[in-house]
Amino acid sequence: MKVEELPQVINILKKHYGNWNVPVKDLATRRGKDPFKILICALLSTRTRDEITAKVCDKLFQRISKPEDILNIPLDELERTLYPVGFYRNKAKQLKLLCLKLLKDFDGNVPSHFEGLISLPGVGRKVANLVLSEGFNIPTLCVDTHVHRITNRWCLIDTKTPQETEKQLKELVPKRYWRQINKLLVALGQKICTPRKPKCFDCPIENFCGKCGVSSAGLLSQSPLA
Ligand code: SF4
Known part of the structure; x- marks a missing residue:
């Protein structure tokens, strides 16, 4: 081409x-335009099929809308909520660390710049660019x-x-x-x-x-x- x-x-x-x-459309509907939800969905979706991630996000978003909500869920309960995404135990711990960092360094908000995003636990270029593009309408x-x-x-x-x-x-x-x-x-x-x-x-x-x-x-x- x-x-x-x-x-x-x-x-x-x-x-x-x-x-x-296609499953990606379902997932996009679940995460909407909220940078926090886009970030959580993107982290859960690694090594997991989009249709599974979409179901887990549905369940999780009935309970959470901000970093404090994740920290208030006991770890074993969060692990159960994240099952069956791949590596759900690691991801549960990672979400808690991520939310701590958001509260500590970014007043509980998702940063709207690449450097801030990749400083978050578990966030690499792909996830950072997705959050910038879908959550903040920044061309990436x-x-x-x-x-x-x-x-x-x-x-x-x-x-x-x-x-x-x-x-x-x-x-x-x-x-x-x-x-x-x-x-x-x-x-x-x-x-x-x-x-x-x-x-x-x-x-x-x-x-x-x-x-x-x-x-x-x-x-x-x-x-x-x-
Ligand atoms: S299916 Fe993929 S490889 Fe085949 S024509 Fe389409 S874009 Fe190209």
Whole structure:
């Protein structure tokens, strides 16, 4: 894919996004626009499927809306609430440390700057960028596994790590598209451009995709016409 084709590709993906029933949309509805909820959801979602995270967030958000609420829940009870997200025991401890730090260093508010966010326990570039983008409407590029995989498959970039991908995309992609990339590519990655078996035969942007690293044999065997 050429970078000049990106506006067209984004427009096509936006049109399809509304019709795709994908877990990331459920999760986005749960976390809403509240930076604290976005932060909690993002931390719980690591190594956990979005549909599981969404259910746990539902349960948790009936009880909490601010850092003090998490600190008021006994650890064993918080662990039970977080089950079945992956590493729920570690995440329960991490949430408590995070809330302590928010109260101690940020008056109980989620910081709206990258340095503040990555100073929080368990928060890396991906989570920090997601909170800035979704919670504060700041143009950032949140590169997760879907964005990394798909932009490489497009042949738009050629990178080995999400961090390299973030750097290259920031150089190539106009800032006005940064906030849209994550939402659209996570949905595409959950629905069609899946990690093991991309459904190129069903992909609305196939004409633009270079399919770097995608084996044609694998694609044919997935085709409903094969
Ligand atoms: S054409 Fe295939 S590899 Fe390219 S984005 Fe679509 S599903 Fe992914």
